Amino acid sequence: MKKEIIVEVSARHLHISQADYKTLFNKDELTKMKDISQPGQFAANETVTLHGSKGEIGNVRILGPFRSQTQIELAKTDIYTLGIEAPLRLSGQLKDSGGVLVVGPAGHIEYKTGVILALRHLHISETKAAEWNLKHGQNIRIRVGEGESDDIKDMVFEEIIVRVDESYTLACHIDTDEANAANINKSTLGIILDE
Ligand SMILES: [Zn+2]
Secondary structure, eight states, rough: OOOEEEEEOOOOOOEOOHHHHHHHOOOOOOOEEEEESSTTTEEEEEEEEEOOOOOOOEEEEESSSSSSSSSEEEEEHHHHHOOOOOOOEEEOOOOOOOOEEOOOSOOOOEEEEEEEEEEEEEOOOOHHHHHTTTTTTOEEEEOOOOOSSSSSSOEEEEEEEEEEEOOOOOOEEEEHHHHTTTTSSEEEEEEOOOO
């Protein structure tokens, strides 16, 4: 049985706390641009600009809903552009993460921590994880470029971390640098390799 999954490309984005949003936008609620694949999550119309010692990146999109902590997820290329540093982390693990200046239309915040390079991961429901014998926190390997499109380089991504939650839609998330390495422009099919 082929364990096929969708590999989605996570472009740079941030999750934001309601208090920080108020500071940056002087508004109370995000406005939805479109839903994204994980249930309840959405891309907001609102964007911010990031500033580092070497440069700035505009139009960085906020993903809703609000979270308890602001988290800025960038690719390695982005942190070179900005001239900042950030560690490889799973979402939510912000201790000793990177800092950046975030500017919104109504204010700015100098974050000492909050910037991460997100580790690639697989979202999977408890039901599907049981069916495929996958455990929360385990590392798996996913091959892309097989058969579907000649444009995509046939590559295996190692160390994809399995995240199990009943609310999750089955999808693997990689960042734009990883996608570029395989010449993936948008979502593509991947296959989980057995050990
Ligand atoms: Zn994800």
